[in-house]
Amino acid sequence: MKTDELVTLLATRAAPAPRHVAARRFALAMPLAIAAAMALMRGLYGIRPDLAVVAGQPLFWARLVFAAAMSVGALIVVLRLARPGRRVAAAWWGVAAPVLVLWAAAIGVLWWLPAESRAPQLLGHTWSQCAANITLLSIPALAALFWAVKGLAPTRLRLAGAATGLLGGAIATIAYCLHCPEMTVPFWAVWYVSGMAVPALAGAVLGPRLLRW
Amino acid sequence: MSGDRPLERSDLLARVEVSLSTRFQLAQAGDAAAYRDFLEELSGHLRAFLRHRLAQAPDDVEDILQETLLAIHNSRHTYRSDQPLTAWVYAIARYKLMDFYRHHARRGALNLPLEAADELFARSDTEPMQARHDIGQLLEELPARHRLPIMHVKLRGLSVAETARLTGMSESAVKVGVHRGLKALALKIRSAT
Numbered sequence: 112m113k114t115d116e117l118v119t120l121l122a123t124r125a126a127p128a129p130r131h132v133a134a135r136r137f138a139l140a141m142p143l144a145i146a147a148a149m150a151l152m153r154g155l156y157g158i159r160p161d162l163a164v165v166a167g168q169p170l171f172w173a174r175l176v177f178a179a180a181m182s183v184g185a186l187i188v189v190l191r192l193a194r195p196g197r198r199v200a201a202a203w204w205g206v207a208a209p210v211l212v213l214w215a216a217a218i219g220v221l222w223w224l225p226a227e228s229r230a231p232q233l234l235g236h237t238w239s240q241c242a243a244n245i246t247l248l249s250i251p252a253l254a255a256l257f258w259a260v261k262g263l264a265p266t267r268l269r270l271a272g273a274a275t276g277l278l279g280g281a282i283a284t285i286a287y288c289l290h291c292p293e294m295t296v297p298f299w300a301v302w303y304v305s306g307m308a309v310p311a312l313a314g315a316v317l318g319p320r321l322l323r324w
Numbered sequence: 325m326s327g328d329r330p331l332e333r334s335d336l337l338a339r340v341e342v343s344l345s346t347r348f349q350l351a352q353a354g355d356a357a358a359y360r361d362f363l364e365e366l367s368g369h370l371r372a373f374l375r376h377r378l379a380q381a382p383d384d385v386e387d388i389l390q391e392t393l394l395a396i397h398n399s400r401h402t403y404r405s406d407q408p409l410t411a412w413v414y415a416i417a418r419y420k421l422m423d424f425y426r427h428h429a430r431r432g433a434l435n436l437p438l439e440a441a442d443e444l445f446a447r448s449d450t451e452p453m454q455a456r457h458d459i460g461q462l463l464e465e466l467p468a469r470h471r472l473p474i475m476h477v478k479l480r481g482l483s484v485a486e487t488a489r490l491t492g493m494s495e496s497a498v499k500v501g502v503h504r505g506l507k508a509l510a511l512k513i514r515s516a517t
Contacts, residue, residue: 112390113386114367114371114386114389114390114393117390117393117394118360118363118364118367118393119360121359121363121393121394121397122356122357122359122360122363123356124359124397125351125352125354125355125356125358125359126352126354127352127353127354128352128400128401128403129401130401132401132402133402193402194402194403194404194412195399195402195403195412195415195416195419196407196408196411196412196413196414196415196416196439197404197407197411198439263402264395264398264399264402264416266415266416266418266419267438323423324395
């Protein structure tokens with residue numbers, strides 16, 4: 112076909128583009144991702160039995176706030192990277208700031224602690240499982256979110272994949288907070304962040320393949 | 325009215341931006357002739373850009389051009405009127421070109437900048453109607469409530485919020501200003517040609 116013919120053909124299809132496509136896709140994918148992570152968390156690990164007790168502790172909520180802040184920050188970055196020609200710019204702070212605050216708090220805690228209690232604070236009882244558990248919980252979320260992003264014609268696939276993976280990891284972390292028995296800031300600073308970093312890396316690897324359009 | 329002249333991006337790019345976005349907006353309302361003009365003007369720029377970038381593979385230019393036009397048509401829903409249309413088009417053209425480079429194991433992808441709409445729109449292989457009217461002139465004729473939102477959002481690439489802060493307008497007034505302003509410009513362009 113000649114380009115002129117293509118132009119003529121396309122011109123006959125002048126019409127309003129479908130509206131609110133992003134809103135509709137994410138309104139489906141986000142609840143699905145959260146529900147799937149929650150269901151998987153209950154099925155595989157179970158909600159911690161003392162939830163009612165720890166719900167009275169500020170540390171429990173601090174942890175949830177961190178995971179929720181990462182989710183919101185990552186969602187904003189994803190929404191920008193999902194569309195052609197939009198800059199992320201200052202929106203990167205939405206994911207950088209929660210991590211920096213958490214790390215600063217963790218360094219502060221470790222600084223004040225006597226040397227012999229630093230390692231227990233960092234490793235807790237579940238350090239060897241935490242990141243893997245979060246990654247596992249993020250898998251259905253990743254599937255739903257990759258579908259949502261692909262429909263918006265992302266043009267920087269690796270970066271969009273990484274941000275989508277991070278969002279999936281952050282959502283999985285919200286769910287994991289309801290199971291995880293670890294209540295120390297240094298533990299979260301290392302293992303929760305790792306648990307989000309693994310899906311983000313996976314997203315960066317998968318992005319160029321799964322997000323192509 | 326010189327203090328608020330927009331043209332931080334090149335004058336040329338600004339002209340293309342206004343010309344393309346007015347037509348695109350009409351096309352969104354179902355105006356086939358405007359959509360045709362839009363696609364033709366775009367083809368001219370894309371062809372020149374691709375010829376320049378694919379000097380070693382001139383036979384592939386029309387293929388990639390058509391793929392890009394199709395991609396632009398099929399991704400219309402991802403464009404938001406609060407971003408420069410030229411930046412959106414460039415991102416899609418760059419994506420299609422990168423795809424080609426990757427498939428053919430060419431190294432051109434390495435020096436394809438992320439944001440370079442001015443390179444894409446600097447040339448045209450059709451030299452379209454844009455020369456017939458002075459868009460800057462027509463823009464000056466618009467009332468400030470239309471002109472300022474277009475200049476800041478479309479030409480300088482500022483966000484709606486930044487534009488609202490800069491002009492003292494409300495955010496919804498900025499959005500309405502862009503939309504109505506482009507419509508008014510389209511009518512002026514129509515009657516000028």
